[in-house]
Amino acid sequence: MMHMPDDDKFHGLLAGYVAPAEEDGFSDIMMAEIDAQSVQASAAKHALLRRLALYAAAFIGGIIAALQLPKLLGLFQGAQTSLPELPVSELSLAELSFNPALMMVAGMTGFILWAALDSRASELF
Amino acid sequence: MRDTQGEIRTFLVRLTKDAALADDLAQISYMKAYQKLENLREPKAARAWIYKIAYRSFVDEARKTKRRREMSQTMVPDSMTLDRETQPSGGIAVDVARAMNALPPDCRAVVMLALGQGFTHQEVSEMTALPLGTVKSHVVRGKQKLQAFLSAYEQAI
Numbered sequence: 001m002m003h004m005p006d007d008d009k010f011h012g013l014l015a016g017y018v019a020p021a022e023e024d025g026f027s028d029i030m031m032a033e034i035d036a037q038s039v040q041a042s043a044a045k046h047a048l049l050r051r052l053a054l055y056a057a058a059f060i061g062g063i064i065a066a067l068q069l070p071k072l073l074g075l076f077q078g079a080q081t082s083l084p085e086l087p088v089s090e091l092s093l094a095e096l097s098f099n100p101a102l103m104m105v106a107g108m109t110g111f112i113l114w115a116a117l118d119s120r121a122s123e124l125f
Numbered sequence: 126m127r128d129t130q131g132e133i134r135t136f137l138v139r140l141t142k143d144a145a146l147a148d149d150l151a152q153i154s155y156m157k158a159y160q161k162l163e164n165l166r167e168p169k170a171a172r173a174w175i176y177k178i179a180y181r182s183f184v185d186e187a188r189k190t191k192r193r194r195e196m197s198q199t200m201v202p203d204s205m206t207l208d209r210e211t212q213p214s215g216g217i218a219v220d221v222a223r224a225m226n227a228l229p230p231d232c233r234a235v236v237m238l239a240l241g242q243g244f245t246h247q248e249v250s251e252m253t254a255l256p257l258g259t260v261k262s263h264v265v266r267g268k269q270k271l272q273a274f275l276s277a278y279e280q281a282i
Contacts, residue, residue, distance in 0.1 A: 020131025029152075
């Protein structure tokens with residue numbers, strides 16, 4: 001501390017000059033502003049988390065869908081090769097739709113498309 | 126905040142010579158302080174910390190508006206620039222205000238912090254980001270200025 005003997009004299013001299021301004025509601029205004037900002041920050045944080053969750057879900061869904069693509073292609077190839085052998089009337093589309101892998105891929109694709117395109121989806125996550 | 130808002134606002138009024146701008150800077154300072162609250166390691170240092178933020182806010186504002194030079198060199202009558210609440214009531218208070226206003230803002234800040242608020246030179250150096258030697262020379266310069274006005278006042282009465 002560089003306290004000089006005459007510091008007290010100058011401290012007294014400046015007492016009026018540095019005297020605190022009166023409280024005229026400044027603190028209340030500041031507290032209200034800080035509250036408002038913290039609410040905004042919280043909302044922005046939640047929105048960011050929702051968006052991240054959505055993108056992560058879409059990414060994971062995309063990977064799962066991509067992993068199922070070979071099976072889907074194989075299924076179609078199998079269906080195509082079997083087409084000539086089967087009469088058109090006997091080709092059961094219902095059979096295809098009950099294939100678990102195909103259902104999963106279709107479901108995931110639908111979900112990803114819905115999540116990506118529908119703005120209301122972000123409100124749910 | 127309630128404990129420090131008065132002195133921070135006065136500090137900024139004295140630096141800017143503009144009560145409205147000072148209140149804006151005080152608001153900016155407290156918002157910054159709120160946002161950086163986790164950086165405050167020692168609650169005891171809160172007062173010095175908020176002064177540091179307030180001074181930086183003033184420097185940023187002065188730099189941004191390119192008014193620093195104008196603020197430091199223009200002598201504006203106190204009655205035109207200061208709020209009633211911060212305006213000296215008369216007598217020696219007016220002389221002190223004139224003496225202080227004759228100092229450049231950085232020197233005025235140092236004198237207010239070191240002599241008016243009782244911070245150590247080292248603390249003032251950290252608050253204002255000025256070298257310790259500069260702080261000491263500002264304090265000496267401020268004392269000389271105040272002493273000159275004080276002598277003139279004493280001779281007058």
